[in-house]
Amino acid sequence: QVQLVESGGGLVQAGGSLRLSCAASGRTFSSYAMGWFRQAPGKERELVAGISRSGGSTNYADSVKGRFTISRDNAKNTVYLQMDSLKSEDTAVYYCAASTSIFNVPRVGSLYNYWGQGTQVTVSS
Numbered sequence: 577q578v579q580l581v582e583s584g585g586g587l588v589q590a591g592g593s594l595r596l597s598c599a600a601s602g603r604t605f606s607s608y609a610m611g612w613f614r615q616a617p618g619k620e621r622e623l624v625a626g627i628s629r630s631g632g633s634t635n636y637a638d639s640v641k642g643r644f645t646i647s648r649d650n651a652k653n654t655v656y657l658q659m660d661s662l663k664s665e666d667t668a669v670y671y672c673a674a675s676t677s678i679f680n681v682p683r684v685g686s687l688y689n690y691w692g693q694g695t696q697v698t699v700s701s
Contacts, residue, residue, distance in 0.1 A: 582596060582670065582694060583599070585695030585696045587698045594659045596670055597655075598610070598654065602653070606650040609681055610674055611626040613688075615668055624637050624657065628681050631650070633680050662697075673685070
C-alpha cells in the first residue's frame, strides 16, 4: 500500500505557474504508474496527466498539452506537475494517484488504486 500527499496548490493569476508535488510513502514507488487528476465544481473528475513507472512515457489531456508537464523522481518517491500558462478553467482540486495496472500509463481513474487528499488550485482571471 502507498500513501500519497499532494502539495503546492494555491491561488495564482491567469498566465502564471504552479508546481504541484506528490510525495509517496513506501519503498515501491517505482512499481506504480502515476497520474494527476482534477475535479472542478459540478464537473466529473478528469485525467490531467499520467506517467509510466520509469518516467519514459507520459500522456496529457488535450486541454493541458503544451502547458503542463508531468515528471517523477523515483529516488525521492515524488511525482510533479508543472503547470504553466494557467487559465481560469484550470481551477479545480488536483489529486495524484498511483496505479498497479498492467497498462503503461493508465488513462482512466478506475485503474488507479491509491489517491491523495487533493490540493486546491485557483486561477484568477
